[in-house]
Amino acid sequence: MKRFAVVGHLARTAGDFSLNDLPGSAGRMDVLCRCVNAAFFLSHDLRRDVACYLVLCGEPDPPKTLLFRGAELRYLSPDERSAGSLIKKALSIPCGAEFRESTPGVYVRRGDLARVLAEHPFAVLDEAGTDVRHAPALPDACLLSDHLNFTPEETALVGQLPRYSVGPRPLHADHVITLLLNEMDRRESGWS
Amino acid sequence: MKRFAVVGHLARTAGDFSLNDLPGSAGRMDVLCRCVNAAFFLSHDLRRDVACYLVLCGEPDPPKTLLFRGAELRYLSPDERSAGSLIKKALSIPCGAEFRESTPGVYVRRGDLARVLAEHPFAVLDEAGTDVRHAPALPDACLLSDHLNFTPEETALVGQLPRYSVGPRPLHADHVITLLLNEMDRRESGWS
Numbered sequence: 390m391k392r393f394a395v396v397g398h399l400a401r402t403a404g405d406f407s408l409n410d411l412p413g414s415a416g417r418m419d420v421l422c423r424c425v426n427a428a429f430f431l432s433h434d435l436r437r438d439v440a441c442y443l444v445l446c447g448e449p450d451p452p453k454t455l456l457f458r459g460a461e462l463r464y465l466s467p468d469e470r471s472a473g474s475l476i477k478k479a480l481s482i483p484c485g486a487e488f489r490e491s492t493p494g495v496y497v498r499r500g501d502l503a504r505v506l507a508e509h510p511f512a513v514l515d516e517a518g519t520d521v522r523h524a525p526a527l528p529d530a531c532l533l534s535d536h537l538n539f540t541p542e543e544t545a546l547v548g549q550l551p552r553y554s555v556g557p558r559p560l561h562a563d564h565v566i567t568l569l570l571n572e573m574d575r576r577e578s579g580w581s
Numbered sequence: 582m583k584r585f586a587v588v589g590h591l592a593r594t595a596g597d598f599s600l601n602d603l604p605g606s607a608g609r610m611d612v613l614c615r616c617v618n619a620a621f622f623l624s625h626d627l628r629r630d631v632a633c634y635l636v637l638c639g640e641p642d643p644p645k646t647l648l649f650r651g652a653e654l655r656y657l658s659p660d661e662r663s664a665g666s667l668i669k670k671a672l673s674i675p676c677g678a679e680f681r682e683s684t685p686g687v688y689v690r691r692g693d694l695a696r697v698l699a700e701h702p703f704a705v706l707d708e709a710g711t712d713v714r715h716a717p718a719l720p721d722a723c724l725l726s727d728h729l730n731f732t733p734e735e736t737a738l739v740g741q742l743p744r745y746s747v748g749p750r751p752l753h754a755d756h757v758i759t760l761l762l763n764e765m766d767r768r769e770s771g772w773s
Binding site: 432536578 | 772
């Protein structure tokens with residue numbers, strides 16, 4: 390299983406946002422929607438071996454964590470609005486400490502980044518990390534931030550995690566996911 | 582200058598579509614919006630050395646070609662709706678055979694794929710092509726298709742062009758652009 394986690398620092402934690410304003414009132418939810426796209430979409434297919442966590446830290450009810458499981462996922466189309474709609478539905482149901490399914494393959498719970506990091510051995514994708522092309526092995530679980538840097542509290546949490554880089558330029562989180570999955574695809578297919 | 586051209590086989594050629602329905606009534610315009618995002622966005626910056634052509638072949642007035650020039654581009658945000666809004670504005674002004682600017686850095690003209698291909702030495706991104714990681718040189722101009730394969734007429738036009746591949750799996754056009762730009766970034770920065 391390949392796992393990604395993305396922190397949405399301002400991402401709304403209620404389903405009351407408009408799908409017409411994902412960048413604004415939804416707290417840059419568009420960034421997270423593009424990460425979902427990058428994590429799952431192949432041409433005319435879905436990556437069934439991927440799970441994607443979205444850690445939402447915005448108002449009014451933070452923190453919440455969403456989980457998209459590729460093996461079970463349905464009703465996801467590539468456009469941002471489609472992922473946004475599934476997120477909105479997940480944030481519209483009552484949730485507790487354990488994951489509850491909102492639509493097939495989409496789950497929601499109360500919980501923060503520390504809890505996600507405690508569940509799997511995450512690495513951080515960071516421009517200063519080891520080049521993924523030269524890493525002897527690739528991490529199974531990767532953490533990224535949205536358009537904002539990690540907070541001091543998050544930095545303290547992730548400071549000791551291994552760090553990997555996909556290239557020389559600072560990129561959007563969804564582009565980083567695409568690049569890492571390509572490196573994984575190449576290794577699995579015997580492309581050097 | 583790095584150039585990309587993407588064919589939108591069903592993409593609407595009038596500005597009368599709804600930004601709330603880019604995949605549907607706009608003819609999978611969402612695919613083209615994501616290609617614009619991938620072609621231009623760095624983290625907190627735009628790639629000024631990129632130009633992106635969108636060849637729109639859908640009703641009611643095909644073919645039209647849009648051109649996004651990174652050096653001049655303004656008012657573009659990363660979300661699909663932002664690119665969709667600039668496309669809608671470009672398709673809402675009268676246009677003739679030569680490019681006319683609709684908003685800063687966005688141009689529109691009547692014209693088809695053959696004309697774009699005649700203006701620059703394009704290569705095709707195709708799963709069966711040369712692996713970009715092993716190509717001695719990368720193409721300056723790259724052609725991609727949207728969610729549909731090239732038509733027989735397009736295939737005849739592009740049949741003799743050089744072909745490059747970014748990896749072993751069939752991917753969405755925007756993911757392919759991200760991967761090719763990463764290879765270019767690496768070469769320009771001396772990353773192997």
